[in-house]
Amino acid sequence: MGMSVTISAATADDAEQILKLQYLCYQAEAELYGDYSIEPLTQSLDDLRAELSEGCVLVARLGAEVVGSVRGVVDDKGTAAIAKLIVHPRMQRHGLGGRLLAAIEERLSEERAAKRYRLFTGHRSEGNLRLYRRYGYAQVGTEEVNRRLSLVTLEKDATATAYAASA
Numbered sequence: 001m002g003m004s005v006t007i008s009a010a011t012a013d014d015a016e017q018i019l020k021l022q023y024l025c026y027q028a029e030a031e032l033y034g035d036y037s038i039e040p041l042t043q044s045l046d047d048l049r050a051e052l053s054e055g056c057v058l059v060a061r062l063g064a065e066v067v068g069s070v071r072g073v074v075d076d077k078g079t080a081a082i083a084k085l086i087v088h089p090r091m092q093r094h095g096l097g098g099r100l101l102a103a104i105e106e107r108l109s110e111e112r113a114a115k116r117y118r119l120f121t122g123h124r125s126e127g128n129l130r131l132y133r134r135y136g137y138a139q140v141g142t143e144e145v146n147r148r149l150s151l152v153t154l155e156k157d158a159t160a161t162a163y164a165a166s167a
Helices: 012-033 045-054 096-112 126-134
Strands: 005-009 056-062 065-074 079-087 116-122 138-146 149-157
Touching: 005 065, 005 096, 012 045, 012 056, 012 065, 012 079, 012 116, 056 096, 065 096, 079 096, 096 126, 116 126, 126 149
Parallel strands: 079 116
Antiparallel strands: 005 056, 056 065, 065 079, 116 149, 138 149
16 A cells, blocks of 8 residues: 555544544444434534534544544543544554544643543444553443443543553
């Protein structure tokens, strides 16, 4: 291939590519839980553009193509909510998700004074849970959304190391 993946801040011009990638990436989650009405699959382009202007959104690019993305916002208590970490299916299992996670943590800590990171995933999303635990996240709660889905909330302190090499 010859190109390396770069991670940078998303721009308004990235909105359509991010939305298409989000739609592609969340198909597996929707199938896993039998629910195609999940917010990542119903989000509008206007809503995504609003997120781009209000929060911190990073993209991973392979050339001009957006192959990954992650979003985060920090509340007034210093808790960073990290969301919609996505990686193109053909790029998964090569460390890109971890790179995006580490990059958003660094950005939120340095630019927005995050003291703690929080994220959530579905209880059956084993790959996501493994990734988050490998990066130092611990489960702090579970909320039943419906009989098919429980959301697992994970957190870590912003001073924790980004990656536990032994995990």
